[in-house]
Amino acid sequence: MSRDSDWIDFEATVSTDEDQIAIAPGYLQKEWKKDGRRYFHYKMDSKILNFYAFNSAKYEVKRDKWNDVNLEIYYHKGHEYNLDRMMKGIKASLDYNTKYFSPYQHKQVRIIEFPRTQGTFAQSFPNTIPFSEGIGFIADIDEKRDNGVDYAFAVTVHELAHQWWAHQVIGADVLGATMLSESLAEYVALKVLEHKQGKTQMRKFLKKALDKYLRSRTFERKRENALMYNDGQGYVRYQKGSLIFYALSDYIGEKKLNGALKKYVEKVKFQDAPYTTSIEMVDEIRKVVPDSLQYTIKDMFETVTLYRNRVKTVTSTKLDNGKYKVDIEFEVSKYRNDEKGKTYYDEQKKDSLVYKPEGKKAIVSVPLADYIDIGVFGEKKDKDGKTKETELYFKKHKITQINNKVSIIVDEKPVEVGVDPYNKLIDTDSDNNRKKVK
Numbered sequence: 001m002s003r004d005s006d007w008i009d010f011e012a013t014v015s016t017d018e019d020q021i022a023i024a025p026g027y028l029q030k031e032w033k034k035d036g037r038r039y040f041h042y043k044m045d046s047k048i049l050n051f052y053a054f055n056s057a058k059y060e061v062k063r064d065k066w067n068d069v070n071l072e073i074y075y076h077k078g079h080e081y082n083l084d085r086m087m088k089g090i091k092a093s094l095d096y097n098t099k100y101f102s103p104y105q106h107k108q109v110r111i112i113e114f115p116r117t118q119g120t121f122a123q124s125f126p127n128t129i130p131f132s133e134g135i136g137f138i139a140d141i142d143e144k145r146d147n148g149v150d151y152a153f154a155v156t157v158h159e160l161a162h163q164w165w166a167h168q169v170i171g172a173d174v175l176g177a178t179m180l181s182e183s184l185a186e187y188v189a190l191k192v193l194e195h196k197q198g199k200t201q202m203r204k205f206l207k208k209a210l211d212k213y214l215r216s217r218t219f220e221r222k223r224e225n226a227l228m229y230n231d232g233q234g235y236v237r238y239q240k241g242s243l244i245f246y247a248l249s250d251y252i253g254e255k256k257l258n259g260a261l262k263k264y265v266e267k268v269k270f271q272d273a274p275y276t277t278s279i280e281m282v283d284e285i286r287k288v289v290p291d292s293l294q295y296t297i298k299d300m301f302e303t304v305t306l307y308r309n310r311v312k313t314v315t316s317t318k319l320d321n322g323k324y325k326v327d328i329e330f331e332v333s334k335y336r337n338d339e340k341g342k343t344y345y346d347e348q349k350k351d352s353l354v355y356k357p358e359g360k361k362a363i364v365s366v367p368l369a370d371y372i373d374i375g376v377f378g379e380k381k382d383k384d385g386k387t388k389e390t391e392l393y394f395k396k397h398k399i400t401q402i403n404n405k406v407s408i409i410v411d412e413k414p415v416e417v418g419v420d421p422y423n424k425l426i427d428t429d430s431d432n433n434r435k436k437v438k
């Protein structure tokens with residue numbers, strides 16, 4: 001966080017124009033006016049990182065409470081549009097992080113609006129989160145639209161999660177440190193969205209993150225390391241990192257993954273130097289991953305591994321009993337990239353899988369004993385008359401070869417099928433995982 005010091009005591013007196021509110025981390029001790037200026041004295045009651053910000057403006061304040069914690073949003077008059085979404089985001093993040101990891105260390109949360117001309121980002125200082133008007137306050141959010149994302153809510157959840165993942169758990173200044181902060185904060189945002197909207201709504205978030213990761217990595221000029229040794233590139237620490245933790249929570253279970261993270265938090269929170277590293281976190285996770293899924297640790301954290309999964313053909317036959325038989329042919333393969341993007345399939349160069357389709361180039365893969373979601377989807381009209389996707393069949397299959405055929409019986413007319421249909425996995429092409437039933 002800062003190379004100048006470790007933990008500090010924080011106290012500040014800030015003055016500003018008479019009609020403005022000045023904000024710094026800590027709790028307000030005293031406020032007074034003198035010589036046409038307004039003064040604020042803030043003091044923090046516990047040690048914090050050497051990391052703080054000052055804001056001052058003509059603020060309106062929206063207040064609320066979460067247990068004993070005071071919640072405050074400082075905003076520009078007229079920018080009330082998304083205050084409720086942001087307040088919900090604060091509460092949802094406090095709920096999730098305290099439920100699974102550890103108590104919140106402060107007695108207040110403050111979000112402070114700043115103008116777009118200063119940037120479109122938010123940043124989490126101790127109990128104080130400056131937040132650009134451009135990514136929340138004046139956002140025009142329409143969740144009814146198919147790709148509409150309540151990002152005022154999601155960004156708030158992410159920033160608040162940093163009070164744990166950056167302010168309780170502090171990584172040493174080494175490769176992979178941002179996995180402990182950004183990947184985890186964004187993972188929490190995805191999980192909170194999942195609980196709010198339902199698992200089946202997650203594809204739009206996951207696919208967006210995956211596509212951004214895939215696009216960004218093609219512009220890499222230096223190197224792309226595995227997640228746990230990453231150099232801090234945004235596309236690795238946010239997009240890939242959050243996808244990895246989300247997928248892992250799906251594979252081993254949210255409670256199990258968060259249980260391992262909780263143990264880790266208990267071990268390292270508020271520690272003094274030497275600080276923790278991603279190796280210590282991954283060791284804690286490894287302990288709760290069953291043998292059959294240990295390959296995920298290597299694929300997700302220790303190497304850069306990508307799938308090439310796709311549905312090749314699908315046919316559906318109506319049976320005499322009114323059910324449908326769905327025949328799906330699909331491919332699963334995966335490869336690894338070294339830090340320069342060079343592809344390889346295994347360490348020994350002898351046990352990789354090869355499949356040669358008729359008249360086409362051979363497909364090579366890292367050996368497989370992988371569990372992959374297979375889904376068959378139908379359609380239903382909801383109460384507004386809008387067509388909604390329904391899951392007719394959804395299950396993980398153990399895959400050991402590249403080319404696969406399955407027959408699945410479903411009760412209703414199938415519309416679409418998919419291999420990893422929600423894009424949980426890092427896959428070179430996010431679009432060919434699904435195919436319409438003709």
Ligand SMILES: [Zn+2]
Nearest residue numbers: 158162182185
């Ligand atoms: Zn962040």
